[in-house]
Amino acid sequence: MRIGALSALTGLSRDTLRFYEKQGLIRSFPSSEPSNTYRDYPEDTAERLRMITDARDAGLSIADLKTLLDCMESGDLGAFDLDAFLDERIAQLEHVISTAQRTLGMLNGTRAAIAVSDQIHIPE
Amino acid sequence: MRIGALSALTGLSRDTLRFYEKQGLIRSFPSSEPSNTYRDYPEDTAERLRMITDARDAGLSIADLKTLLDCMESGDLGAFDLDAFLDERIAQLEHVISTAQRTLGMLNGTRAAIAVSDQIHIPE
């Protein structure tokens, strides 16, 4: 699959895809025809990008994501404490979830307050 | 309360506090003694900063946060659609929560896989 198709499929810009590839989050083959230098992405790249987008949206950095993806592919990588790393990232994500939930509660409270003040200002 | 105390209380650096003040997220009085130019923060600033930190950690931008805090204080502000704004921020936070949960699932799966491969490599 060429970069334009992948871009259309994922909603990520070509530039972002090339950027992610340079960062090592995704990979491509050189084009099968040697007449051009177009990238050729494996079919499962879109799926991989869905994981990447989720993780990015959840607040994981590209560097951490690369570490994780590398580990997921090759079992482990070097003598580095993957278990501890996973624990940290998991804690980070749980922290995000709880702060998001608290903030959500705050916003719902604000909306309720606005509704009440509307009630007062626009009685019927 | 002076900036150092507030910093100790919240874990945010003095620089960050001054930065947040410049961005309009928090406010201070000029010092009661006119001999110095120290900021004097109201007592409830720490509480306010806890909300701010939660919201920032959850992914809200400073600009959005300012809009929200301004609205929460003054009912509404101008002829701008606060309700729609709230809906968008709420959707954003819900999105963060769901992507974080999916990513969390992925990481737990990874940890399980590692555990299994350890089981194989280090049988007893």
Add this chain to the structure above:
DNA sequence: CAAAACCATTGACTCCACTCCATGGTTTTA
């Protein structure tokens, strides 16, 4: 009272994650 600790301001700097641009080659399409 002197040193240490605290505070202010201004402006430069860093880091991250893109995003844009210029230039030039290849494919597709009307």
Add this chain to the structure above:
DNA sequence: TAAAACCATGGAGTGGAGTCAATGGTTTTG
């Protein structure tokens, strides 16, 4: 087959959110 659409590379630029450093006042402390 020419224009339009697609692709590549390299490097510069952007925006958000801090962070740091220099300089110079004020307070606290031993």
